[in-house]
Amino acid sequence: MKNKRLALGLAAGTAAAALALAGCSTGGTPTPTATDSGPASLAYPNAFRTGWQFDYPSQANILTALYLTGSGSNDALYSNPAFDDLINKGLTASSFDEQTKYFGQAQEILFQDLPAIPLWYSSLAGGFSSKVQNVQFGWDSWPLLEQVTKADGSPVTAHWNEPENPLIPANTNEVGGGLVLNNIFAGLVYYEADGSYHNDVAESIESDDSQHWTIKIKSGQTFADGSPVTADSFVKAWQWGASDPELLNQWWFANIDGYSPDGGENTLALKVVDDTTFTVDLVAPQADFPVSLGYTVFMPLPESFFADPDAFGQAPIGNGPYQIAPDSWIHDSRISLVPNPSYSGPRKPANSQVDLVVYTSLDAAYADLLGDNLDILDQVPASALATFKKDLGDRAVEQAIAVFQSFTIMEGAPHFTGEEGKLRRAALSMAINRPEITDVIFQGTRTPAKDWTSPVIAGWSDSIPGSEVLDYNPDKAVELWKQADAISPWSGTFQLAYNADGGHQEWVDATVNSIKNVLGIDAAGLPYPDFAGLRTEVNDAKKAVRAAAG
Amino acid sequence: MAWYIVRRVLQGIPVFLGSTFLIYAMVFAMPGNPVLRMFGDRTPTEAQIAALEAKFHLDQNFFTRYFLYLGDVFQGNLGTTFNGQSVNEILIRTFPTTLRLALLAVIIQLVVGVTAGLISGLRKGGIFDHAALIVTLILISLPVFVLAFVAQWFFGIELGWFRPTVGQGAPWSDLILPAIVLAALNMAYVVRLTRGSVIETSQADFVRMAYGKGLPSRRVVPVHVLRNSLIPVTTNLAADFGILIVGATVTEGIFNVPGVGNELFKAINRHDTPEIVSIVTILVIVYVFVNLLIDLLYGVLDPRIRYVKK
Numbered sequence: 037m038k039n040k041r042l043a044l045g046l047a048a049g050t051a052a053a054a055l056a057l058a059g060c061s062t063g064g065t066p067t068p069t070a071t072d073s074g075p076a077s078l079a080y081p082n083a084f085r086t087g088w089q090f091d092y093p094s095q096a097n098i099l100t101a102l103y104l105t106g107s108g109s110n111d112a113l114y115s116n117p118a119f120d121d122l123i124n125k126g127l128t129a130s131s132f133d134e135q136t137k138y139f140g141q142a143q144e145i146l147f148q149d150l151p152a153i154p155l156w157y158s159s160l161a162g163g164f165s166s167k168v169q170n171v172q173f174g175w176d177s178w179p180l181l182e183q184v185t186k187a188d189g190s191p192v193t194a195h196w197n198e199p200e201n202p203l204i205p206a207n208t209n210e211v212g213g214g215l216v217l218n219n220i221f222a223g224l225v226y227y228e229a230d231g232s233y234h235n236d237v238a239e240s241i242e243s244d245d246s247q248h249w250t251i252k253i254k255s256g257q258t259f260a261d262g263s264p265v266t267a268d269s270f271v272k273a274w275q276w277g278a279s280d281p282e283l284l285n286q287w288w289f290a291n292i293d294g295y296s297p298d299g300g301e302n303t304l305a306l307k308v309v310d311d312t313t314f315t316v317d318l319v320a321p322q323a324d325f326p327v328s329l330g331y332t333v334f335m336p337l338p339e340s341f342f343a344d345p346d347a348f349g350q351a352p353i354g355n356g357p358y359q360i361a362p363d364s365w366i367h368d369s370r371i372s373l374v375p376n377p378s379y380s381g382p383r384k385p386a387n388s389q390v391d392l393v394v395y396t397s398l399d400a401a402y403a404d405l406l407g408d409n410l411d412i413l414d415q416v417p418a419s420a421l422a423t424f425k426k427d428l429g430d431r432a433v434e435q436a437i438a439v440f441q442s443f444t445i446m447e448g449a450p451h452f453t454g455e456e457g458k459l460r461r462a463a464l465s466m467a468i469n470r471p472e473i474t475d476v477i478f479q480g481t482r483t484p485a486k487d488w489t490s491p492v493i494a495g496w497s498d499s500i501p502g503s504e505v506l507d508y509n510p511d512k513a514v515e516l517w518k519q520a521d522a523i524s525p526w527s528g529t530f531q532l533a534y535n536a537d538g539g540h541q542e543w544v545d546a547t548v549n550s551i552k553n554v555l556g557i558d559a560a561g562l563p564y565p566d567f568a569g570l571r572t573e574v575n576d577a578k579k580a581v582r583a584a585a586g
Numbered sequence: 587m588a589w590y591i592v593r594r595v596l597q598g599i600p601v602f603l604g605s606t607f608l609i610y611a612m613v614f615a616m617p618g619n620p621v622l623r624m625f626g627d628r629t630p631t632e633a634q635i636a637a638l639e640a641k642f643h644l645d646q647n648f649f650t651r652y653f654l655y656l657g658d659v660f661q662g663n664l665g666t667t668f669n670g671q672s673v674n675e676i677l678i679r680t681f682p683t684t685l686r687l688a689l690l691a692v693i694i695q696l697v698v699g700v701t702a703g704l705i706s707g708l709r710k711g712g713i714f715d716h717a718a719l720i721v722t723l724i725l726i727s728l729p730v731f732v733l734a735f736v737a738q739w740f741f742g743i744e745l746g747w748f749r750p751t752v753g754q755g756a757p758w759s760d761l762i763l764p765a766i767v768l769a770a771l772n773m774a775y776v777v778r779l780t781r782g783s784v785i786e787t788s789q790a791d792f793v794r795m796a797y798g799k800g801l802p803s804r805r806v807v808p809v810h811v812l813r814n815s816l817i818p819v820t821t822n823l824a825a826d827f828g829i830l831i832v833g834a835t836v837t838e839g840i841f842n843v844p845g846v847g848n849e850l851f852k853a854i855n856r857h858d859t860p861e862i863v864s865i866v867t868i869l870v871i872v873y874v875f876v877n878l879l880i881d882l883l884y885g886v887l888d889p890r891i892r893y894v895k896k
């Protein structure tokens with residue numbers, strides 16, 4: 037049936053669906069050049085790489101976003117009512133243990149269906165200079181800047197990426213802008229390095245049914261410009277963030293009642309009760325809602341923001357541990373953060389200034405780290421992965437962070453549906469020698485996956501029933517593949533698509549070689565020139581399949 | 587002469603229009619939707635994609651977008667990047683750094699390369715000549731990034747003579763090491779070119795006559811030999827200056843030089859059409875301008891070359 041859907045997509049004239057059909061019948065390794073006007077010989081890949089960096093430390097973040105029926109980032113177009121049911125049970129669970137139990141059972145189902153093939157968790161490989169102390173990186177890979185001290189009293193310098201968007205919480209979704217916002221704003225909650233969360237601005241966040249929340253904030257707090265932080269500062273900020281689909285984080289408010297994808301003024305079901313209290317009505321119960329409130333999109337905004345959002349984006353005013361030193365933001369070069377005297381929360385800075393420095397390449401940043409010209413580097417370049425522990429000694433940092441890597445096989449891809457599909461997916465998973473690839477290619481900076489979340493996120497377990505499918509088992513893989521061939525014989529090439537601009541080629545080649553050697557089929561990487569090209573292809577294919585399904 | 591310059595400058599107009607059009611068309615043909623890239627592995631809603639495409643005119647057809655861009659350019663506005671920065675400001679910030687780096691590299695090539703080439707040519711077959719031959723051979727065969735990493739590690743980190751990367755404001759002193767690395771490859775060619783040219787000129791009739799008139803070699807060498815040998819070297823240096831301005835991306839990356847090459851690289855990654863087109867177009871114009879200067883310089887070096895109205 038699924039194949040027929042794709043055929044309908046072809047009839048409807050969508051190029052991507054045509055590519056999807058061609059995927060298994062063409063041999064070789066075609067390189068895609070154009071997406072909308074490409075000739076029919078271009079092959080849409082069977083599988084494509086997917087990475088997920090957690091936005092907030094909760095298992096629900098990844099499980100709902102990637103695999104819940106109809107979720108926007110559900111690239112597999114996966115839909116299993118039993119899974120959805122367990123996730124919803126987890127989201128309404130009254131205790132954390134109960135929630136973890138349901139999420140574990142939901143993952144058991146994922147292990148059976150394998151909408152994606154889990155690969156490994158990422159670790160952070162970084163380091164710090166000999167001039168600084170108390171350097172710690174969080175679960176989200178950001179350094180905890182406020183703790184760092186420097187003996188000579190000069191500004192602490194840290195590696196930074198130029199923000200890709202104006203510095204507005206509702207419009208910042210990448211690490212460069214996020215690092216600044218995370219330090220100049222204080223949210224309702226904040227995260228410790230290990231991913232646990234505590235109240236920051238919030239006094240209490242309570243609900244009887246996990247759906248209707250009452251949030252009380254501490255009184256007497258102010259923004260760096262002296263204006264008070266009130267319930268209104270949160271409500272107006274969130275309403276504004278949901279008002280316009282041009283804002284990159286607008287979809288974040290979709291779990292609040294009243295949200296419309298098209299935006300509109302004051303659509304969200306938020307109500308100010310008094311100066312320090314407001315209520316939030318969610319579309320559906322969500323027990324981990326308080327955890328998510330530490331993500332930058334939920335930060336409060338001062339009155340001055342609404343007068344001129346554009347100007348604010350260049351010189352934001354927050355309520356966090358730091359504030360931006362006046363005129364210190366030199367684009368593509370650096371920004372200086374100095375302590376915000378009006379901040380009274382738990383993240384009090386121990387230093388007097390932090391300079392975030394943009395580097396044109398990680399290699400340059402690493403050279404400066406070795407020369408003690410840079411204090412904190414959150415990512416060593418690939419060229420130094422093998423040597424950085426020797427170079428830096430006890431100043432090298434390697435720790436797990438909340439990043440999950442997998443490759444997704446879209447529902448409806450030929451030969452990957454129904455019973456045949458389950459067999460083939462399991463066979464592929466067992467044909468990948470994860471320990472060897474993480475060791476050889478990544479020098480141990482990746483750890484083979486054991487579940488569908490991350491070991492730094494509370495609730496993680498390496499013994500979920502069904503996780504044996506992640507173990508390297510060539511004999512079983514061949515056996516399952518043969519069983520699948522008995523249902524419908526395999527032909528063509530298994531292709532794993534990736535973006536060639538992200539340093540993925542080595543592991544993709546190793547992975548497809550592992551599959552090729554074990555299963556004895558043609559398998560190859562399918563490079564797209566850049567990330568935009570890969571995502572466009574994935575999105576077009578999703579649209580085509582959805583359109584065909586009506 | 588003046589007429590020649592005016593004509594060459596007027597020729598720049600079609601070059602400008604043609605290059606903007608071609609580059610715009612090429613960027614337009616790049617596969618992939620830049621809006622989707624902005625969301626990473628997250629998938630935006632349909633409404634978000636539509637709104638952002640409208641905001642950046644990505645939903646318009648090619649000609650509409652091109653003429654919108656040209657309209658902005660003629661008002662002196664080279665466009666705005668996806669993150670709201672003005673391309674004018676980016677160019678004002680990055681271009682002088684690249685220009686200084688290229689200038690420094692060309693000066694190093696000229697001083698070191700021409701001197702070494704001159705000595706090699708005058709003492710053909712001597713020890714210096716042989717040494718220069720070997721050194722230039724090594725420089726030509728080394729890829730630039732190898733040279734850059736080795737220089738950065740050895741002179742920057744081990745010996746500590748230079749800062750390993752370029753610091754804030756890109757002071758001249760920080761630019762010396764990257765400039766030497768940038769200069770190295772073409773310097774080898776300059777040495778060889780100068781050497782060959784000097785050998786050839788030394789055997790020319792007018793040099794023998796100068797010596798025959800009894801002029802001392804401190805007059806013959808600079809005035810008669812060197813000046814006449816510099817014409818091919820000048821062409822080479824000019825071409826290299828153009829290349830240095832356009833394509834120092836690798837070196838800029840390794841030494842953290844906040845220059846144009848690096849900005850262009852990031853813009854291409856973002857599919858940031860106005861930024862790519864504006865930067866490349868400016869580079870084309872600079873290249874054209876440098877070539878004009880070189881052609882004029884010919885006349886100075888060799889009075890036989892004259893630009894007159896025909």
